Amino acid sequence: MKKKSAIIIIPTYNERENITATLEQVYAVLRTVKNWQCGVLVVDDTSPDKTYELVKKLQNKYSNLHLFLNKRKAGLGGAYLKGMAHAFNELGADLVFQFDADLSHDPKKIPQFLKKIEAGNDLVLGSRYIPGGSIPDNWGLHRKFLSVIGNLFINIVLTNFNVRDWTTGYRAVNKKVYQAVSPELTTERFSGYTFQIGFLHKAISKGFKVAEVPFHFKDRNFGKSKIGPEYIKNTLLYIMKARLQEIFKNRIFKFLVVGSVGAFVQLSTLQIWRLLFPFQLAFFLAIEGAVISNFIFNNFWTFSDRKLQSKQYFSKFLQFNLASGGSIIIQQLIAFLGEMYLGLFDLFTLPIINFTIDTGTMYAVVGILIGMFWNFFAYSKIIWKKQNKAH
Numbered sequence: 001m002k003k004k005s006a007i008i009i010i011p012t013y014n015e016r017e018n019i020t021a022t023l024e025q026v027y028a029v030l031r032t033v034k035n036w037q038c039g040v041l042v043v044d045d046t047s048p049d050k051t052y053e054l055v056k057k058l059q060n061k062y063s064n065l066h067l068f069l070n071k072r073k074a075g076l077g078g079a080y081l082k083g084m085a086h087a088f089n090e091l092g093a094d095l096v097f098q099f100d101a102d103l104s105h106d107p108k109k110i111p112q113f114l115k116k117i118e119a120g121n122d123l124v125l126g127s128r129y130i131p132g133g134s135i136p137d138n139w140g141l142h143r144k145f146l147s148v149i150g151n152l153f154i155n156i157v158l159t160n161f162n163v164r165d166w167t168t169g170y171r172a173v174n175k176k177v178y179q180a181v182s183p184e185l186t187t188e189r190f191s192g193y194t195f196q197i198g199f200l201h202k203a204i205s206k207g208f209k210v211a212e213v214p215f216h217f218k219d220r221n222f223g224k225s226k227i228g229p230e231y232i233k234n235t236l237l238y239i240m241k242a243r244l245q246e247i248f249k250n251r252i253f254k255f256l257v258v259g260s261v262g263a264f265v266q267l268s269t270l271q272i273w274r275l276l277f278p279f280q281l282a283f284f285l286a287i288e289g290a291v292i293s294n295f296i297f298n299n300f301w302t303f304s305d306r307k308l309q310s311k312q313y314f315s316k317f318l319q320f321n322l323a324s325g326g327s328i329i330i331q332q333l334i335a336f337l338g339e340m341y342l343g344l345f346d347l348f349t350l351p352i353i354n355f356t357i358d359t360g361t362m363y364a365v366v367g368i369l370i371g372m373f374w375n376f377f378a379y380s381k382i383i384w385k386k387q388n389k390a391h
Contacts, residue, residue: 003035003036003037004035004037004094004095005036005038005039005091005092005095006033006036006038006039006094006096006097006114007038007040007041007066007091007095007097008026008038008039008040008041008096008099008110009041009043009080009083009096009097009098009099010022010026010040010041010043010100010101011043011045011076011080011083012042012043012047012051012055012101013044013045013047013051013073014047014048014049015047015049015051016047016049016050018102019042019051019101020058022101022102022103023040023058023062025107026099026107027040027062028107029107029108029111033110035114036095036114037064039063039064039065040062040064040066041066041067041083041087041091041096042101044067044070045070045073046069046070046071046072052069066086066091068082068083068086075195076169076193076195077185077193077195077198077199080195081185081195084096084173084182085182095172095173095174095175096173097113097172097173098169098170098171098173099170100169100170104217104218105169105170106215109126109170109215112213113126113172113213116211116213117172117174120209121209121211122173122174122176122203122208122209122210123171123174123177123200123203123208123209124171124172124210124212125165125168125170125211125212126165126170126213126214126215127164127168127212127214127215128147128165128214128215128216129151130164130212133216133217134216134217135148135217136217136218136219138219139219150235151164151165154166154167154197157243158201158239158242160204162210163204163210163212164212165212166196167196167197176208177203180203181199181202181203181206185198185202193234194238197235198238198242201242251303251380252376254298254301255302256372258293258294258297258298258302259294259375261293261294261297262290262291262293263290265286266286266290269286269289269290270282273285291324294320295320299384302379303379303380303384306384306385306386308384316383319383320383323374323375323382326374326375326378327371327375330370330371330374331367331370332367333367334370335363338363339359339363342359
């Protein structure tokens with residue numbers, strides 16, 4: 001049986017002092033791996049210190065050592081994307097690793113990554129923030145703060161606490177993840193360190209299975225870190241933009257916006273209809289105007305992925321009216337039962353604005369919330385029911 005292929009991608013820019021020791025330790029570990037055919041791909045951005053020339057010499061010492069030379073500096077994200085494309089398309093890799101050239105990442109953890117992949121995971125992260133992982137004790141307080149608080153900030157904004165280390169650069173990525181995610185990382189903003197968070201975020205959004213392996217992050221012995229202030233700015237911009245896009249695409253958010261528009265339509269048209277008709281008729285016309293507004297916007301926005309066909313409009317609009325009527329009945333029923341069995345009395349007063357909250361208001365709020373829940377359920381399960389695709 002042919003072994004699967006794993007390529008460790010090492011991006012370099014002025015890493016001549018580090019690359020020899022890094023390759024020595026990486027290959028020492030790869031020789032112990034039995035179930036995979038492993039190799040290394042160095043992606044060099046035409047380093048001024050001619051790191052690539054040293055790599056060419058080391059190819060005589062190490063089998064399956066490859067070199068990809070960028071004619072101009074591509075940045076970390078650009079280097080990894082070009083390296084992945086070369087590894088998967090030219091070298092026949094099934095899996096690639098992201099690995100730092102300065103031995104910040106522990107190569108002895110590579111077999112654990114491979115076991116996680118063999119267990120069915122699509123993307124494995126080397127994590128500093130799960131039990132068994134750590135950051136350097138000699139890091140300055142500001143760097144510890146940026147790393148720890150930065151990851152916590154990403155967890156909170158993206159509301160995803162399953163991943164503990166969003167900014168780690170030590171990763172194993174299988175081919176199908178790369179094929180699904182890489183087409184969305186073509187813009188300039190992913191050429192730098194934002195690539196790490198963007199790649200992981202998009203992989204998770206697409207439902208790929210992610211696991212973490214603990215490791216102790218070590219500071220480099222030679223050279224300087226290439227992370228600059230633009231890393232913080234670009235990361236913040238990406239995270240906030242990504243979260244806002246997720247919110248705006250969220251079906252419940254759209255449903256609430258459409259409902260608010262419907263309420264505005266009802267209240268504004270009621271004033272117009274009252275000038276022309278008795279109150280009860282004006283009230284009915286205003287409600288029906290809101291229903292029409294909600295039906296149109298829900299069809300073309302909230303449930304745009306399940307948009308109705310023209311021949312369905314009449315029957316579905318009748319169902320929509322019945323569902324909306326059900327919400328009104330629920331609200332009236334809760335108000336009636338509350339008044340009947342609990343009674344009407346004041347709950348508390350807001351002294352600053354001298355406004356009293358009573359049980360009638362509470363019943364109305366509860367009724368509206370339950371009515372909204374009913375509407376969303378009816379809309380998504382009956383009117384815009386998801387259709388099963390034929391196989």
